[in-house]
Amino acid sequence: MSALEAVLLTIITASTPLLLAAVGELVVERSGVLNLGVEGMMIMGAVTGFAAAYTTGSAAIGVAAAVGTGVAMALLFAFLTQTLAANQMATGLALTLFGTGLSGLIGQTFTGLPGVKLGALHIPGLSNLPLIGPVLFAQDVLVYASVAITAGVAWTFTRTRAGLVIRAVGSNHHSAHALGYDVAAVRYRCIAFGGVCAGLAGGYLSLVYTPQWIENMTAGRGWIALALVVFATWTPIRVAVGAYLFGTVWIMGLYVQGIGVAIPSQFLSSLPYLVTIAALLAISGNRILTRVNTPACIGQTFVPDR
Amino acid sequence: MKLVLEKRPERSRTMQVASPLLAVALTMLLGSILFAVRGIDPLHAIYVYFISPLTTLWSVEELIVKVTPLVLIGAGLAICFRANLWNIGAEGQLIAGALAGASIPILAPQWDSALAIPAMLLLGMFGGMVWAGVPALLRNRFGANEILTSLMLVYVAQYLLDWLVRGPWRDPQGFNFPKSIGFNDWHLLATFGDGRVHLGAVFALIAAAALAVFMARTLMGFEIRVRGEAPRASTFGGFSVPGTTWFCFGISGALAGLAGICEVAGPVGQLQPTISPGYGFTAIIVAFLGRLNPLGALFGGLVLAICYLGGEAAQVELSISEKTAQVFQGMLLFFILTCDTLVRCRVRVEWAARRTSPAEGRLPLGIGSASSRTADAGEATS
Numbered sequence: 083m084s085a086l087e088a089v090l091l092t093i094i095t096a097s098t099p100l101l102l103a104a105v106g107e108l109v110v111e112r113s114g115v116l117n118l119g120v121e122g123m124m125i126m127g128a129v130t131g132f133a134a135a136y137t138t139g140s141a142a143i144g145v146a147a148a149v150g151t152g153v154a155m156a157l158l159f160a161f162l163t164q165t166l167a168a169n170q171m172a173t174g175l176a177l178t179l180f181g182t183g184l185s186g187l188i189g190q191t192f193t194g195l196p197g198v199k200l201g202a203l204h205i206p207g208l209s210n211l212p213l214i215g216p217v218l219f220a221q222d223v224l225v226y227a228s229v230a231i232t233a234g235v236a237w238t239f240t241r242t243r244a245g246l247v248i249r250a251v252g253s254n255h256h257s258a259h260a261l262g263y264d265v266a267a268v269r270y271r272c273i274a275f276g277g278v279c280a281g282l283a284g285g286y287l288s289l290v291y292t293p294q295w296i297e298n299m300t301a302g303r304g305w306i307a308l309a310l311v312v313f314a315t316w317t318p319i320r321v322a323v324g325a326y327l328f329g330t331v332w333i334m335g336l337y338v339q340g341i342g343v344a345i346p347s348q349f350l351s352s353l354p355y356l357v358t359i360a361a362l363l364a365i366s367g368n369r370i371l372t373r374v375n376t377p378a379c380i381g382q383t384f385v386p387d388r
Numbered sequence: 389m390k391l392v393l394e395k396r397p398e399r400s401r402t403m404q405v406a407s408p409l410l411a412v413a414l415t416m417l418l419g420s421i422l423f424a425v426r427g428i429d430p431l432h433a434i435y436v437y438f439i440s441p442l443t444t445l446w447s448v449e450e451l452i453v454k455v456t457p458l459v460l461i462g463a464g465l466a467i468c469f470r471a472n473l474w475n476i477g478a479e480g481q482l483i484a485g486a487l488a489g490a491s492i493p494i495l496a497p498q499w500d501s502a503l504a505i506p507a508m509l510l511l512g513m514f515g516g517m518v519w520a521g522v523p524a525l526l527r528n529r530f531g532a533n534e535i536l537t538s539l540m541l542v543y544v545a546q547y548l549l550d551w552l553v554r555g556p557w558r559d560p561q562g563f564n565f566p567k568s569i570g571f572n573d574w575h576l577l578a579t580f581g582d583g584r585v586h587l588g589a590v591f592a593l594i595a596a597a598a599l600a601v602f603m604a605r606t607l608m609g610f611e612i613r614v615r616g617e618a619p620r621a622s623t624f625g626g627f628s629v630p631g632t633t634w635f636c637f638g639i640s641g642a643l644a645g646l647a648g649i650c651e652v653a654g655p656v657g658q659l660q661p662t663i664s665p666g667y668g669f670t671a672i673i674v675a676f677l678g679r680l681n682p683l684g685a686l687f688g689g690l691v692l693a694i695c696y697l698g699g700e701a702a703q704v705e706l707s708i709s710e711k712t713a714q715v716f717q718g719m720l721l722f723f724i725l726t727c728d729t730l731v732r733c734r735v736r737v738e739w740a741a742r743r744t745s746p747a748e749g750r751l752p753l754g755i756g757s758a759s760s761r762t763a764d765a766g767e768a769t770s
Contacts, residue, residue: 118535158722165391167733168725171474171535175672176725180718187711302543309536348551355540359526366532385393385733 089333090217094225095291097329099124099283101228103307104314104321105235106279111311112239113272114252114379115163118174120280121304122181123155127284129185132295133192135288141200145224145285152281153274155181160273164266167383182298189295197293200224224286229322231279236318248272252377255384265384280304306358313361315375324361331357393733400731407727408677408684412691414723419716428706436705437698437716445582447697452585453655454693455686457482457647457667459592462674462685463599464640470603470680471636472616477523477538478644479668480545481516485645486652487549488515490568490659493575494557500574508575508649516645517638519545524637528630534637542668553659568659577654588650592689595643599682608635644668665696666714673721676728692717 103120110117127148135144159177162168200222208219239245251258251268259265287299306328314320335350366372416438420430441447461478468475489512492504522541526532550566559569577586603609614622615632623629647667656663670692677691678684699713729735 162722162725165393166726166729166735167393168729172469172672172676172721173725175476176718176721179669179673179721180715183711183714183716183718187709187715190709190711302540305536305539309533309540312533312536346551346555348547348554352544352547355543358540359532359537362532362536363526363530366526366530369531372531385395 084213087213087216089337092336093326093329093333094217094221096332097326098225098228099286099291099303100307100310100328101232101322101325102224102279102286103283103304104310104325105228105232105318106276106283107307108311108314108316108318108321109235109248109272109279110276111380112252112316112377113248113269114255114377114382114384115269115273116170116174116381117156117159117177117273117276118171118308119155119159119177119181119304120276120307121300121302122178123152123277123280124181124284124287124304124307125185125298125300126155126181127152127281128288128299129189129192129284129295131281131285132197132288132293133188135198136192136195139198141198141289144198144289145200145282148285148289149278149281152277152279152284154277156273156277156280157270159277160270163383164269164273167385170381170383178304186297189297192295193297195294197288197295199293200289222290224282224290227282232318232322239318249377252379255379255382259384259386265386280307283307302355306354309358309362312372313365315365315371316377317375328354328357328361390738392736392738393729394736395733396731403727403731404679407731408679408687408724410730411677411720411723411727414727415716415720418719418723426708428708433702433706436701438694440701440705441694441697447701449581449584451690451693451697452589454696455689456586456588456592456654457651457664458671458674458689458692459685460588460595460647460650461640461644461668461671462678462689463592463596463682464643465671465675466678466680466682466685467599467603467612468636468640469675470616471612471632472619473633473636474535475520475523475538475637475640476535476672477520477540477542477668478640478671479664479666480538480542481519481641481644482648482651482664482668483542483545483549484519484648485512485514485516485642486648486659486663487545487552488512488518488645489649490557490571490652493571493653494568494659497569497572497575500572504575505577505653508653509646512645512649513642514645516641516643516648518641520637520641520644521634524633528633534633549659549663550661553661557659559658566661570658571653575653576657577650579654584655586650586654588647588654591646591650593686595646596682596686599639603682608632612636644671670696670717673717673724676721676724679728691720695720 103124107117107120130151131144131148134147135141155177159173162173163170202220203223203226205219209215211219239249247263247268251263251265255265284300288295292299310321310324310328314324332354335353338345339347339350416434420434423430423433441451461482465475465478489508491511492499492508519541520538523534523538526537527534553568554566557568559567577588579586603613611622611627612632614625615627648663652659652663674685674688674692677688695713695716699710702708702712703710
């Protein structure tokens with residue numbers, strides 16, 4: 083395996099969790115809900131994914147557990163914000179704080195244990211091609227899933243009725259309600275979808291990226307995913323581009339540390355967070371792009387009049 | 389079955405006081421159920437968690453040590469959240485304050501003067517303010533989301549602290565441990581009692597009281613409240629949006645920075661890679677438990693400090709992980725938010741599926757639906 087191949091492979095594994103989490107949050111935000119609990123759902127997905135895979139020996143069961151946990155956490159958020167009309171920012175923060183605490187508690191008995199790695203799925207014929215074969219066609223199933231989900235979301239938003247309804251609910255929940263759409267039901271589904279994606283992203287970390295459980299192993303990736311959605315101005319394709327840019331930055335930081343450049347490692351480790359801030363600035367300066375795509379009702383609570 | 393919310397015309401005064409208490413009670417209830425499931429006597433566990441920290445002088449002093457940073461940060465955050473500004477990076481501001489303040493005892497350890505402590509405290513507040521000023525600047529100048537920028541800076545601050553204590557500020561005689569030199573006596577805060585409770589506790593009381601008066605009695609306090617509750621009205625009133633942003637971030641950052649320098653010049657006594665068990669994040673819960681009122685932060689801080697200490701006690705007495713404390717804190721915030729709904733809304737349970745038919749006559753101003761009106765008319769004529 084050439085050095086370039088190795089770098090490209092690590093970039094893909096670093097970008098996939100960001101892409102999964104961000105594309106899920108994109109759907110949630112397009113429906114007018116801001117779920118700040120991505121980090122919490124991810125870390126819970128990571129710990130339960132690891133725990134299930136370790137106990138059963140099957141990575142597939144681990145992935146299923148991660149998804150299940152992500153959805154359960156998301157539904158908790160949905161119940162508070164949609165059924166009980168609680169403040170979305172605060173509830174999202176609560177989800178993250180709760181998830182971080184609970185994952186630490188659950189993961190205590192699993193720290194330092196060898197994990198189960200999700201195997202790669204070779205696509206016959208194509209995976210033998212030089213360079214692009216191993217990079218593009220010999221990945222694990224979640225990498226393909228992340229691409230498929232992104233494409234599916236892009237297609238849904240631009241080509242289907244369901245996508246229109248979600249956008250309508252996110253742009254103006256009063257009008258959508260008046261037209262007879264059940265705002266809360268649409269949002270429940272979108273939030274649950276966000277939970278699926280965040281759970282997958284967390285599972286990816288503990289089953290593929292570093293197949294073991296380390297406390298706080300998400301390291302702010304859930305928050306970076308939130309920033310990515312803003313950076314991508316709520317469009318799926320740009321989310322994918324952004325996720326891969328960030329994955330590259332993340333890996334470059336590690337890579338430069340690896341070859342022993344005389345920069346303190348802490349500066350390189352904080353690079354992804356500084357780049358996130360820079361990316362937010364770059365996009366926020368562009369008022370037209372942000373104005374056009376920002377879901378108008380984002381973060382607002384909707385209680386139908388009765 | 390369906391839960392239906394009905395907006396109350398006025399916020400319920402009873403619930404405003406009762407909701408935090410109810411949230412604490414519900415957390416204890418769910419907690420004891422979870423303990424019982426794991427085969428631990430729930431009553432004993434709740435006693436260990438929530439009552440035992442209040443029973444000995446030692447633990448009460450320890451409680452005050454933990455309440456101090458929580459109240460300092462929580463009171464500041466309460467003001468931010470009131471203005472609908474989401475500063476969630478208080479943990480980073482705490483670290484920045486600690487670093488700025490600790491520069492004196494580390495870089496000038498021999499400077500023994502009555503001015504040293506005040507200078508450290510001011511530098512600490514300044515450091516926190518600068519760290520919080522960044523998201524405020526980015527929001528005012530570029531419209532960047534303050535939630536994400538303030539949080540990202542937490543990681544940056546943690547790495548900065550890590551670099552300093554492993555690099556330039558490491559104690560040369562410290563056997564390569566990642567620690568700064570221990571602060572000299574004249575660079576430590578005055579203490580009370582057995583020497584754990586420090587001057588920071590007084591600052592916390594003053595801060596909570598002063599901010600409560602500020603919010604209730606000053607124009608800026610009013611602007612902050614209007615901005616949070618009716619942003620459009622605040623624009624019509626000509627209140628400056630960047631102004632309140634600067635102010636809220638400045639004050640909450642300064643208080644988080646003060647909490648940081650009080651921690652390192654108090655119970656910690658030096659710089660080390662971890663100087664706070666997540667006070668900056670827990671203070672978010674403190675602010676909400678105090679119903680976003682600076683004085684309420686005293687109550688919130690007390691409850692969460694008990695939770696921290698109870699977690700440590702539970703580890704010793706019940707041999708369960710101290711991490712359960714964090715789970716309790718998360719649960720508590722969920723319950724607070726649930727109970728806050730009761731302040732704004734009445735919750736009704738509808739058992740049968742509700743059919744929305746025109747015959748129900750739900751139109752405003754007592755205009756009934758067509759069918760009911762003809763029925764009334766029929767009765768009148770007969």
